[in-house]
Amino acid sequence: MSRIPRIVILGAGYGGIVTAIRLQKELNYNEADVTLVNKHDYHYITTHLHMPAAGTDNPENARVNILKLIDEFKIDFVKSTVVQIRPQEKKVILEEGTLSYDYLVIGLGGEPETFGIPGLKENAMNIRSINSVRFIREHVEYQFAKFKREPSRTDYLTFVVGGAGFTGIEFVGELADRIPDLCKEFDVDPSLVKIYNIEAAPTALPGFDPELVEYAMNVLKNKGVTFKIATAIKECTPDGVVLATGEEIKSATVIWTGGIRGNHMLEEAGFETMRGRIKVDDTLHAPGHDNVYVLGDCSIVMSPEGRPYPPTAQISMQQADVCAHNLVAQIRGSELNKFEYKPKGTVASLGRGEAIGIVGSKKIKGGAAAVMKKLIDLRYLYIIGGIPLVLKKGRF
């Protein structure tokens, strides 16, 4: 009977897929059984999703078949949805079946955080998966078709994006780029189309360099985006949004990008969570569970200033490196590494040919930043799939 340890990885997002890829390199033959579990048979590139959501890129460019990324002879892949985690029994319940583990890696991703705003869950769309962005793209196009039937319904041409963080800003940039094409395709006067970006915080892109934020807002305003900053959404209804100011914006399309929380299953499993996230120890374990690693949106990592780092692809991938190393170390009885986040910079796209960013300590903007954004995207494809994936999915 096999006595080799069993590693189960839940989720093939940034954290899960990179952990799997690292493990298949570092583990020796028969050193561990690794099983990757994911809802879909593809990994998707979350940082790309704003483009297919706006319809400016094909969703195919934002996903990669998992079996192209992992070596099936080294790692098992199970396409199923996780239903429950039972840390006491070292079991994971799937929609179809059950898996036992010795080591568990939780990289299940986040869920939209609606901060209790009434109606947001029911009436707003979210940019969070291939299915959801295809839905948004089709929904947006459908509004143009509907408007041509009922030209008095300008709410069909009003698009509300809640949240001016990274996803919100990148999405309005793409949407603003798409609108002229949609207007041409459906014979719609572009002056009738409105895009609102609404943010409760006192600034767009909270935490980002103010000079770059101003640059970004000017670029987007020139593309036709109306900002309402320091303005909370009080309610979302089937007819649009009501703001804290009392103002009502009639809109058939509300897209919420205002927050992410951890997966609801973590709390249900008995882990201590904050907004559904587990504050991991310095070796990335869930506190008190030295066989459970938590990565990405499900984890909280504190900065030296004692504030949680925002959950990004970058931090997930760095976590995955440490997680894979530590799993191998635990199996071999060697020393574990401590996780320390090394921010390498951030670039936010503002649509075609425009972006802003910080690389190292250098501010960049405009075309140079857009090129940098593209390089970061290509680098990621290279990390997970090498040159062949760069050539296949990279948009040049």
Place this chain on the structure above:
Amino acid sequence: MSRIPRIVILGAGYGGIVTAIRLQKELNYNEADVTLVNKHDYHYITTHLHMPAAGTDNPENARVNILKLIDEFKIDFVKSTVVQIRPQEKKVILEEGTLSYDYLVIGLGGEPETFGIPGLKENAMNIRSINSVRFIREHVEYQFAKFKREPSRTDYLTFVVGGAGFTGIEFVGELADRIPDLCKEFDVDPSLVKIYNIEAAPTALPGFDPELVEYAMNVLKNKGVTFKIATAIKECTPDGVVLATGEEIKSATVIWTGGIRGNHMLEEAGFETMRGRIKVDDTLHAPGHDNVYVLGDCSIVMSPEGRPYPPTAQISMQQADVCAHNLVAQIRGSELNKFEYKPKGTVASLGRGEAIGIVGSKKIKGGAAAVMKKLIDLRYLYIIGGIPLVLKKGRF
């Protein structure tokens, strides 16, 4: 003051646009003022609409800018919607303005005939204009996106086409061709998609050669179409259709192609109508109005057997030739021609590479018929716009 007669043409469909093109050739300088009125600034090729409706062709290929077809120095063009015809006053009321005429050509096209079936007007879509086919295309795509959100809702993947006449048959052929692409795009199992074609008459394509009808149905059945022939729709609801048999088909998409009637303004104008159509005299005048010509879907022409010819592009164009000749003849005081329909054959497309048809007295089917269909389409482009239009809009 100008005493030259004023000709107003209502509608730039097959009848109206061909009449205008013929008049601008035949009329001498200052012999008449001709004004063409149309709701849109484009003419659309109704016989193509089933393709953009299914999403198998770009709607741009089904329309032509009117100013590319007429010579603005010879013919005035007014983009407006006709609101009322006042034959007593020789006036036409437009949404923006009023036109007086000495001669009127009515080519306003038809409206869907729902035969009083409850709910059809409110809940079914129609293939009748560029706007309506863009709507259908977007609606169909949206259903796939919605299904991915709610996989229990198979009604999102059930498409009901009411009517198995020309439009119905040609549309289901295209839709069946589009489904595999949509399934691939949205990761949907093709076996979940259902296309129903429902016809109350005892046969599909009533009046067509039975051998060809059987061939057509077999081609379409092999593409996944389910026929319900000799089966009336009793009711259309927001949830689907109820058949006369009591069977209910749950569907989020009902497209009605079951009938065409004349424009409602004709009856309001005091003309004697049958299903909104005017039975024209043998010089194409509305009875008792020797200055009013009626063409296309607004007109009825009786066959020698005493039955109305089905309204087709072909008959409209032949009417336009006679109408233009007779207008010139009336102005010059020369002899009017009598209209006699000369059926040149009919070809119905069944989707990619498949068609059936009668040309002269010869039955054709399969690839040869599909080629013939294409030639007929190209011939029409040539008639209205010459070689340049054939090159621009012809799909080869």
